Amino acid sequence: MLSKEAFADAETVARAIKALPVRLLRARPIEEAISTASGVPFETMNDRLMIERLPGVFCAGEMLDWEAPTGGYLLTGCFATARLPLRACTSAPS
Numbered sequence: 001m002l003s004k005e006a007f008a009d010a011e012t013v014a015r016a017i018k019a020l021p022v023r024l025l026r027a028r029p030i031e032e033a034i035s036t037a038s039g040v041p042f043e044t045m046n047d048r049l050m051i052e053r054l055p056g057v058f059c060a061g062e063m064l065d066w067e068a069p070t071g072g073y074l075l076t077g078c079f080a081t082a083r084l085p086l087r088a089c090t091s092a093p094s
């Protein structure tokens with residue numbers, strides 16, 4: 001526990017955070033382990049993931065409102081969804 005004065009010193013706070021003991025007891029169920037949720041809804045974008053109301057603004061990866069047990073494959077999903085806007089911007093067929 002840091003004193004109020006110690007909280008004013010960024011280095012002391014950083015050191016305390018790095019030394020914070022985290023005791024893992026067990027894994028939580030997968031439904032609770034999904035780290036983030038929400039994002040830009042699919043129904044507001046076209047099939048190249050461009051926001052209909054903001055022509056030229058595309059979404060991919062964590063910007064999207066997808067919720068799934070991606071367990072270890074989020075990067076794959078991010079790269080895959082980035083392909084659509086990339087193709088649209090380079091005018092290449094998808």
Ligand SMILES: Cc1cc2nc3c(=O)[nH]c(=O)nc-3n(C[C@H](O)[C@H](O)[C@H](O)COP(=O)(O)OP(=O)(O)OC[C@H]3O[C@@H](n4cnc5c(N)ncnc54)[C@H](O)[C@@H]3O)c2cc1C
Pocket residue numbers: 060061062063072073074075076078
């Ligand atoms: C600790 C940790 C471990 C993970 N391990 C795995 C794993 O093992 N396997 C896996 O598949 N996935 C893993 N993930 C998830 C994966 O890293 C993310 O899903 C993925 O990196 C998201 O990619 P993204 O391009 O959508 O977003 P990000 O990688 O977050 O990229 C967004 C970028 O936008 C920049 N940015 C933000 N705001 C602005 C702004 N206003 N202007 C300009 N730039 C801005 C940010 O700086 C950042 O560089 C992990 C995530 C974390 C946090």
